[in-house]
Amino acid sequence: xxxxxxxxxxxxxxxxxxxxxxxxxxxxxxxxxxxxxxxxxxxxxxxxxxxxxxxxxxxxxxxxxxxxxxxxxxxxxxxxxxxxxxxxxxxxxxxxxxxxxxxxxxxxxxxxxxxxxxxxxxxxxxxxxxxxxxxxxxxxxxxxxxxxxxxxxxxxxxxxxxxxxxxxxxxxxxxxxxxxxxxxxxxxxxxxxxxxxxxxxxxxxxxxxxxxxxxxxxxxxxxxxxxxxxxxxxxxxxxxxxxxxxxxxxxxxxxxxxxxxxxxx
Amino acid sequence: xxxxxxxxxxxxxxxxxxxxxxxxxxxxxxxxxxxxxxxxxxxxxxxxxxxxxxxxxxxxxxxxxxxxxxxxxxxxxxxxxxxxxxxxxxxxxxxxxxxxxxxxxxxxxxxxxxxxxxxxxxxxxxxx
Numbered sequence: 001x002x003x004x005x006x007x008x009x010x011x012x013x014x015x016x017x018x019x020x021x022x023x024x025x026x027x028x029x030x031x032x033x034x035x036x037x038x039x040x041x042x043x044x045x046x047x048x049x050x051x052x053x054x055x056x057x058x059x060x061x062x063x064x065x066x067x068x069x070x071x072x073x074x075x076x077x078x079x080x081x082x083x084x085x086x087x088x089x090x091x092x093x094x095x096x097x098x099x100x101x102x103x104x105x106x107x108x109x110x111x112x113x114x115x116x117x118x119x120x121x122x123x124x125x126x127x128x129x130x131x132x133x134x135x136x137x138x139x140x141x142x143x144x145x146x147x148x149x150x151x152x153x154x155x156x157x158x159x160x161x162x163x164x165x166x167x168x169x170x171x172x173x174x175x176x177x178x179x180x181x182x183x184x185x186x187x188x189x190x191x192x193x194x195x196x197x198x199x200x201x202x203x204x205x206x207x208x209x210x211x212x213x214x215x216x217x218x219x220x221x222x223x224x225x226x227x228x229x230x231x232x233x234x235x236x237x238x239x240x241x242x243x244x245x246x247x248x249x250x251x252x253x254x255x256x257x258x259x260x261x262x263x264x265x
Numbered sequence: 266x267x268x269x270x271x272x273x274x275x276x277x278x279x280x281x282x283x284x285x286x287x288x289x290x291x292x293x294x295x296x297x298x299x300x301x302x303x304x305x306x307x308x309x310x311x312x313x314x315x316x317x318x319x320x321x322x323x324x325x326x327x328x329x330x331x332x333x334x335x336x337x338x339x340x341x342x343x344x345x346x347x348x349x350x351x352x353x354x355x356x357x358x359x360x361x362x363x364x365x366x367x368x369x370x371x372x373x374x375x376x377x378x379x380x381x382x383x384x385x386x387x388x389x390x391x392x393x
Binding site for chain 2: 046047048049050051054086146148154156157158188189190191192193194195196197208212213
């Protein structure tokens with residue numbers, strides 16, 4: 001076929017018309033949560049349609065007072081979290097944890113040195129940081145883990161295929177993999193919250209299911225004031241007041257994940 | 266036609282095999298809907314019975330996505346004009362207390378086994 005310039009221009013203009021009707025590529029690849037379809041490649045933020053009783057925020061955050069925490073309080077926090085979420089207790093390295101006690105120097109790799117005052121806290125509590133820039137969400141191939149508009153990094157257990165990319169992505173070790181059926185290792189199953197199965201990854205969800213019912217996260221409730229929870233975008237919220245009152249640090253901030261769990265020191 | 270005998274025998278065997286499920290079923294009892302245990306504490310389901318019979322699987326999938334991915338926990342029924350929590354354990358099994366004699370009985374008769382209960386909990390079956 002002999003294409004003339006005139007012919008080519010005609011075709012090109014028709015093609016351009018067609019292209020104009022297509023959604024801009026960036027929008028297709030990473031659509032917002034409010035759009036009916038999800039982005040194809042990049043994680044999108046999911047809007048939250050809260051019911052009338054729900055606690056809501058622009059950006060949920062947690063502030064932990066490392067000086068007020070004791071081993072006893074941490075024990076209570078871990079106990080209540082793991083009980084209501086059916087987290088098993090497996091007596092091997094393949095245990096599952098959503099929140100756990102750990103040494104101060106494991107929490108703050110960059111900030112601890114040998115000349116700290118003798119009375120500095122020796123222990124702290126670790127959980128999912130619900131990062132603003134979560135690497136786990138970026139690497140998840142099925143979008144089983146995703147970020148809500150209020151900042152909570154959620155797990156959709158129904159979609160998890162157990163590839164464990166998220167565990168490789170998370171620099172805080174906040175995620176656990178079910179190497180075996182967890183049910184035999186749950187002392188007493190709480191029927192209201194589903195268990196998990198062999199082959200899925202799990203972690204803390206900032207008690208999204210409790211927030212929907214107007215309740216604070218369970219660990220906050222039993223923390224005897226050592227942990228506060230609230231809206232980072234609201235200057236009057238307990239988290240902003242706590243952050244304004246004392247100096248605070250976050251875990252490995254230089255990694256650029258922007259954790260939303262703060263530690264008062 | 267060459268090899269007439271072989272071809273016709275082959276065709277006959279093929280037809281017999283293909284239709285085996287049909288003539289094997291001749292004389293068997295037709296499918297009867299199993300006797301299900303009706304909830305004692307309620308007269309109506311969250312939607313009308315025909316709809317539930319036909320659509321509960323799709324409805325549950327929708328509930329799942331709306332709760333987990335969009336944070337919408339409440340279902341407004343245009344049939345009963347009531348609000349329900351979108352939950353397997355906290356809603357369906359509240360009324361249909363006996364999963365064995367309701368969900369499972371029907372599912373067994375139609376040979377489906379939803380994997381939901383690998384994770385979701387039937388309060389009846391929990392070790393206390």
